Amino acid sequence: MTGSPQRGAAPAASGEGAPSLSLEQAIRTRRTHKVYGPEPVDPETVRELVELARWAPNHHLTEPWRFRVLGPRALQALKDASPADAAGKLDRAPTLIVASVVEDPDPRVALEDRDATAAAVYGLLLAAHARGLAAYWRTPAVLLEPAGRAAAGVPEGEQVLGLIHLGPLRQEVRTPDRRAVAEILEFLA
Ligand SMILES: Cc1cc2nc3c(=O)[nH]c(=O)nc-3n(C[C@H](O)[C@H](O)[C@H](O)COP(=O)(O)O)c2cc1C
Numbered sequence: 001m002t003g004s005p006q007r008g009a010a011p012a013a014s015g016e017g018a019p020s021l022s023l024e025q026a027i028r029t030r031r032t033h034k035v036y037g038p039e040p041v042d043p044e045t046v047r048e049l050v051e052l053a054r055w056a057p058n059h060h061l062t063e064p065w066r067f068r069v070l071g072p073r074a075l076q077a078l079k080d081a082s083p084a085d086a087a088g089k090l091d092r093a094p095t096l097i098v099a100s101v102v103e104d105p106d107p108r109v110a111l112e113d114r115d116a117t118a119a120a121v122y123g124l125l126l127a128a129h130a131r132g133l134a135a136y137w138r139t140p141a142v143l144l145e146p147a148g149r150a151a152a153g154v155p156e157g158e159q160v161l162g163l164i165h166l167g168p169l170r171q172e173v174r175t176p177d178r179r180a181v182a183e184i185l186e187f188l189a
């Protein structure tokens with residue numbers, strides 16, 4: 001599949017104020033961003049994003065998602081735990097949030113809880129986008145290692161889903177094409 005120019009209107013770039021996108025616009029125009037302005041996202045906005053994320057569907061109402069915003073000390077510890085060529089990438093965004101799931105002892109529940117947490121992360125990304133923020137769901141290998149987990153305060157019994165990058169929007173990005181609906185949808189007899 002080839003790329004194509006961004007379709008649909010991008011939201012205001014400030015990251016402040018009430019969301020101005022319709023749900024459909026937000027779903028369609030959310031993108032993965034790797035360039036950000038330098039100002040951290042304020043804690044109140046982060047709280048709003050997590051408040052929305054927690055409304056994700058969740059079969060057993062275990063509310064298994066956990067979010068940890070890296071402060072300067074945690075960020076430095078994570079850089080120290082990273083290979084030299086990867087540490088610099090942790091400076092891309094001014095706000096980094098580790099998303100994890102509390103592992104249920106029942107493997108079937110654990111699977112569903114991970115799915116639910118992925119849905120929560122998506123909700124957070126959409127809410128950030130609707131506020132004009134840039135975001136990126138990244139899965140750096142260091143967060144699967146004990147040293148990276150420790151740096152990010154992830155305890156035993158949690159699985160990391162990713163490192164959510166957040167910050168002011170600085171540039172538009174290309175929209176990767178999606179398959180045609182006819183290729184992925186079947187109506188069965
Ligand atoms: C679970 C998950 C993990 C991801 N990890 C990475 C990553 O480590 N590096 C990366 O460049 N993109 C990562 N992405 C972002 C995808 O590359 C991106 O969503 C995809 O290219 C489609 O672009 P879009 O988000 O703008 O639609 C991840 C996405 C998901 C859902």
